[in-house]
Amino acid sequence: MAVAGALRDDALRGKTIVVTGGGTGLGRAMATYFLRLGAQVVIASRKLDVLEAAAKEMAADTGGEILPVVCDIRDSGQVEQLLAKSLERFSRVDALLNNAAGNFISPTERLSANAFGTIIDIVLKGTANCTLTFGKHWIAHQQSASILNIVTTYAFTGSAYVVPSAAAKGGVLALTRSLAVEWGKYGIRSNAIAPGPFPTKGAWERLLPGDLAQQFDFKKRVPLKRVGDHQELANLAAFLLSDFAGYINGEVVTIDGGEWLQGAGQFSGLEAVPGDLWDDLEKMTRQAKS
Numbered sequence: 001m002a003v004a005g006a007l008r009d010d011a012l013r014g015k016t017i018v019v020t021g022g023g024t025g026l027g028r029a030m031a032t033y034f035l036r037l038g039a040q041v042v043i044a045s046r047k048l049d050v051l052e053a054a055a056k057e058m059a060a061d062t063g064g065e066i067l068p069v070v071c072d073i074r075d076s077g078q079v080e081q082l083l084a085k086s087l088e089r090f091s092r093v094d095a096l097l098n099n100a101a102g103n104f105i106s107p108t109e110r111l112s113a114n115a116f117g118t119i120i121d122i123v124l125k126g127t128a129n130c131t132l133t134f135g136k137h138w139i140a141h142q143q144s145a146s147i148l149n150i151v152t153t154y155a156f157t158g159s160a161y162v163v164p165s166a167a168a169k170g171g172v173l174a175l176t177r178s179l180a181v182e183w184g185k186y187g188i189r190s191n192a193i194a195p196g197p198f199p200t201k202g203a204w205e206r207l208l209p210g211d212l213a214q215q216f217d218f219k220k221r222v223p224l225k226r227v228g229d230h231q232e233l234a235n236l237a238a239f240l241l242s243d244f245a246g247y248i249n250g251e252v253v254t255i256d257g258g259e260w261l262q263g264a265g266q267f268s269g270l271e272a273v274p275g276d277l278w279d280d281l282e283k284m285t286r287q288a289k290s
């Protein structure tokens with residue numbers, strides 16, 4: 001059954017939200033829902049054709065106002081231009097959703113310095129470029145605002161085989177919590193979302209190439225036995241950027257069906273024990289008393 005939108009129709013009316021990586025995958029799903037809730041949206045990434053096609057479809061689907069802007073977030077000059085173009089079109093910006101990312105799987109010892117740096121440059125430095133540019137603008141104009149960063153659950157656990165991404169996302173989480181305190185006095189809220197598996201073309205092609213998607217079935221790793229629905233993430237993002245969440249600052253909200261805790265719990269593997277074996281196991285553990 002399709003997941004419904006959770007917020008009332010005008011929940012983001014009058015707000016302008018900049019979404020990096022907003023032309024594809026989860027960024028597009030969140031941006032589309034923001035448009036439905038009455039926000040004006042700027043989507044930014046490197047590929048003009050992808051952005052323009054997405055913007056056209058999103059405007060037709062929602063009737064909302066959307067501006068596509070080419071911007072490589074690794075380049076602070078281009079991020080300045082992103083702010084300028086957003087202001088030129090919508091006069092103000094109320095929120096920044098740092099969603100753009102780069103990632104691929106690899107044994108770490110196979111990575112060149114440039115491969116490692118490429119991911120750090122997009123995820124950590126790109127997020128910092130956007131946060132600094134928009135944050136300085138808001139502070140100079142004494143404008144309250146909201147920053148939402150998309151991290152992952154391995155931002156707090158770390159993860160083998162995606163080490164540059166884990167290091168960068170961990171940095172973004174630290175940035176989120178640090179600025180929640182430092183910029184709270186300016187009325188700027190900083191929060192993060194840590195999604196579990198939400199299938200997208202961008203992530204699945206790079207993280208589960210070939211038949212890895214069958215072999216390494218994410219559904220089996222999640223206590224709820226399913227992957228996430230994009231609308232579930234969009235509902236959470238819209239809430240955190242709305243005025244309903246006005247007192248939430250410095251929080252990271254996990255939305256993963258319980259996946260990371262299943263991985264962490266020492267005895268979670270007992271899931272594999274067949275139901276009828278538990279009578280014998282109980283007898284044995286009770287005997288241990290004597």
Ligand code: HXC
Pocket residue numbers: 101102103104105106110111112113114115116118119152165196197198202203206207
């Ligand atoms: C080893 C690799 C590699 C690989 C690239 N490199 N792919 N090394 N294994 N599979 C190396 C290259 O050889 C090069 O190093 C360096 O990385 C830069 O590669 P480029 O292709 O020149 O970089 P660029 O064109 O900037 O592209 C960046 C990219 C690409 C990250 C490599 O995949 C991209 O554009 N990604 C954007 C979208 C994306 O990744 N989406 C997924 C997000 S999913 P040398 O030394 O040779 O020059 C996500 C999910 C988390 O974050 C959790 C899911 C559950």
Ligand code: NAP
Pocket residue numbers: 020021022023024025026027044045046047050071072073074098099100101102122126150151152153194195196197198199200201202203
């Ligand atoms: P995606 O579709 O590949 O999204 C990544 C986006 O980032 C693309 O639109 C890409 O556009 C943009 N981007 C990459 N490098 C950029 C740069 N240098 N400058 C500007 N934009 C850049 O993958 P996704 O799955 O939707 O991921 C979205 C976010 O969710 C990421 O932060 C990811 O880490 C996070 N996440 C995803 C999952 C999941 O299961 N899908 C789980 C946890 C976290 P261009 O190529 O046009 O630049």
